[in-house]
Every structure is written in structure tokens, then in C-alpha cells.
Amino acid sequence: MCKQSIVKAIKGHSTIVIHRHVRPDPDAYGSQAGLAKLIQATFPEKDVYITGAGEPTLDFLVTMDEVPDEAYSGALVIVCDTANQARIDDQRYDKGDMLIKIDHHPVVDDYGDIQWVDTNASSTSEMIFQLYTEMSDAGFVLHDEAARLIYAGIVGDTGRFLFPSTTKRTLSYAAELVNYKFDRPFLYDEMYKTPIHVAKLKGYVLQNFTVHPEGYSTVRLDKETLDKYGVAPSETSQLVGLLGDIEGILAWAYFVEEEDNIRVRLRSKGPVINTVAANHNGGGHPMASGASASSWEETEEVAAELKEVCIQYKKEQG
Known part of the structure; x- marks a missing residue:
């Protein structure tokens, strides 16, 4: 019923503006732009925009539109892959005629005239493809470009289908998507290539991490260290999974110094860590979350x- 309401809203608006979260990842781009391409192919007469600050490492997927303020007048606004309103990129999201939330994260903020939240989905991109499969009889059209974007989002949020969030449905959708014409080798190369300066920072991390007896590890990347290796804070996303294969580590955190605060990247192989993120202006999935700290003292609390x-977790495991 929820998906039918979304389709009805899309059909009923001539202008649609699609948002996603700040600091975007492939799923944010894939769901946002994939949905836009799906709508554009199905309803070529509609004006469809995607908005938010561009992320240079994802320019190979798509580039954002310049959206004028007047576009929001009478528009349908859709926010993809964003659990809480503070993290919506481009805070004009509430300026339209109607608001829809499509997300796979645990609910943080209850917002939108229509909300479709599926925490069992591997990614919001998977949900966009589900929307297409269930509504294709209603005339929805999926072209190669939309398929490429949705596939990239699924691959990104499942860690190339390695994460536990990968389900039978995820793999069946991926199997359908690879039948479309797009360059998968190029897509993988762009998503997972490592610049030399980032590779050197990886070496630094591997030489300096410690494993505490309780099974956790933390990595401090202050401005001095980032400058030494010439790595921008946004590029540290390529380091997040690095400690996942280390014996004895159950959960880990990267503390990355940014302009105004310290970004906290949390990952886990068992312990639930989104509760920790929620205590520090963040949130996310039980095994993958993000937060922010106002000082290095707060990172010690994290x-x-x-x-x-x-x-x-160890007690529960016996």
C-alpha cells in the first residue's frame, strides 16, 4: 500500500526533487539518482531534480543538479537513505507540496507525509528496484543508466555482497540488474580503486592500530596525520573496513578530525554499535554507524x- 501511495504521488506531481544524506556513499547516490532516472524514463514530461553537495569520489556515478528555489513550489520532495532530518543534504527538503521518506535504516526521525522504511533491505537502492519490480505493470520503465546506479548502490552497501544484510532478494535483484547494459568492470574499478596517498595512510593504520582485550580497536586520524599523507577527511571512508579482517577485533572506530568536529566511523562484527552512535549525534545500522564528537575527550567516551x-557481547556469546 505504501509503495502504491508513492507511485500515486509521483504520478500526481509535475516537479519532483530528490534528496539524500550528507557525506554521501554509493547507496545514497544510487538510490537518489537511480530513482530520478527511473521516473524520468517513465514520465519524460516531468521535471526531476537531484540535489545535495557533490562528492568528487562519486562523480563517476552522477553529478548533482542546480535546483532553483522556485522548483519547490508545488513539488513532490523525496528523501532517500536518510534516517534523521538533520542529515538531509539541502535543508530545503521541507519546502515542497508533499514529502516522502524512503529508507532502510532504523527509524530515528519520524518525518514525511509518506514513509517507506524497510530495515530488512540491504540498501535503499534495493528498495528502489523493488519499487520498480512491483510497479512495472503500471508502466514503470528501467533503462540501463538507472540499472547502473541502483546496482552500484546495492554493491556499495553490501560490501560487494559480503555483509550479512545481503539476502536472497538482494542477490536476485542483482542478478536481474546485471542483464542491463553497463560497464561493471569499470564500475568496480571506480568504486574500489585506492589512490596512492590513501594506500600509504592504510599502511600507517595497519602499523599503528591496537587490539584491546575486550575486542575493540580505535584509530585516531588527526589533522596533522591527514595532512602528512595528503588525505582529505572524506577519503577516509576507504579505510573503514580495513580492520574487519584482523583477528581479535569485534568492533572498531575511526576518529577523523574535520574542520568543525571529529567524525566517528563505527563498524562491528557482532556487538551492536548504533546505540553508541546515537549517544554522540549519530546513528545507523547495528553493525555500521556514524557519529560526531566535539572534542578528543569525547572520543574517549566513545x-x-x-x-x-x-x-x-562476549557475555551474551558465553
Whole structure:
């Protein structure tokens, strides 16, 4: 019923503006732009925009539109892949005629005239393809470009289908998407290539990480270290999974110094860590979350909480 309401809203508006979260990843881009291409192919007479600050490492997927303020007048606004309103990129999202939320994260903020949240989906991109499959009888059209974007989003949020969020449905959708004509080798190369300066920072991390007896690890990347290797804070996303294969590590955190605060990237192989993120202006999935700290002292609080969830996890595991 929810998906039918979304389709009805899309049909009923001549202008549609699609948002996603700040600091975008492939799923944010894939769901946002994939949905836009799906709508454009199905309803070529409609004006469809995608908005948000561009991310240079994702320019190979798509580039954002310049959206004038007047476009929001009477428009349908759709926000993809964003659990809380503070993280919506381009805060004009509430200026339209109607608001829809499409997301696969646990609910943080209850917003939107229509909300479709599926925490069992591997990605919001998977949900966009589900929308297409269930509504294709209603005339929805999926072209190669939309397929490329949706596939990239699914691959990105499943870690190339390695994460536990990958389901039978995920793989069946991926199997359908690879039948479309787009350059998968190029897509993978662009998504996972490592610049030399980032590779050198990876070496630094591997030489300096520690594993605490409780099973957690933290990595501090202050401005001095980032400058030494010439790595921008946004590029540290390529380091997040690095500690996942290390024996003895159950959960880990990267503390990345940015312009105004310290970005916290949390990952886990068992302990639930989105509760830790929620305590520090963040959120996300049970095994993959993000937060922010106002000082290095606060990162010590995050580390202490990470220690506690690892202790509790070990107790539960016996």
C-alpha cells in the first residue's frame, strides 16, 4: 500500500526533487539518482531534480543538479537513505507540496507525509528496484543508466555482497540488474580503486592500530596525520573496513578530525554499535554507524562505550 501511495504521488506531481544524506556513499547516490532516472524514463514530461553537495569520489556515478528555489513550489520532495532530518543534504527538503521518506535504516526521525522504511533491505537502492519490480505493470520503465546506479548502490552497501544484510532478494535483484547494459568492470574499478596517498595512510593504520582485550580497536586520524599523507577527511571512508579482517577485533572506530568536529566511523562484527552512535549525534545500522564528537575527550567516551558493548557481547556469546 505504501509503495502504491508513492507511485500515486509521483504520478500526481509535475516537479519532483530528490534528496539524500550528507557525506554521501554509493547507496545514497544510487538510490537518489537511480530513482530520478527511473521516473524520468517513465514520465519524460516531468521535471526531476537531484540535489545535495557533490562528492568528487562519486562523480563517476552522477553529478548533482542546480535546483532553483522556485522548483519547490508545488513539488513532490523525496528523501532517500536518510534516517534523521538533520542529515538531509539541502535543508530545503521541507519546502515542497508533499514529502516522502524512503529508507532502510532504523527509524530515528519520524518525518514525511509518506514513509517507506524497510530495515530488512540491504540498501535503499534495493528498495528502489523493488519499487520498480512491483510497479512495472503500471508502466514503470528501467533503462540501463538507472540499472547502473541502483546496482552500484546495492554493491556499495553490501560490501560487494559480503555483509550479512545481503539476502536472497538482494542477490536476485542483482542478478536481474546485471542483464542491463553497463560497464561493471569499470564500475568496480571506480568504486574500489585506492589512490596512492590513501594506500600509504592504510599502511600507517595497519602499523599503528591496537587490539584491546575486550575486542575493540580505535584509530585516531588527526589533522596533522591527514595532512602528512595528503588525505582529505572524506577519503577516509576507504579505510573503514580495513580492520574487519584482523583477528581479535569485534568492533572498531575511526576518529577523523574535520574542520568543525571529529567524525566517528563505527563498524562491528557482532556487538551492536548504533546505540553508541546515537549517544554522540549519530546513528545507523547495528553493525555500521556514524557519529560526531566535539572534542578528543569525547572520543574517549566513545571508546569507553565501545568497550562496554564488546564486553556485553562476549557475555551474551558465553
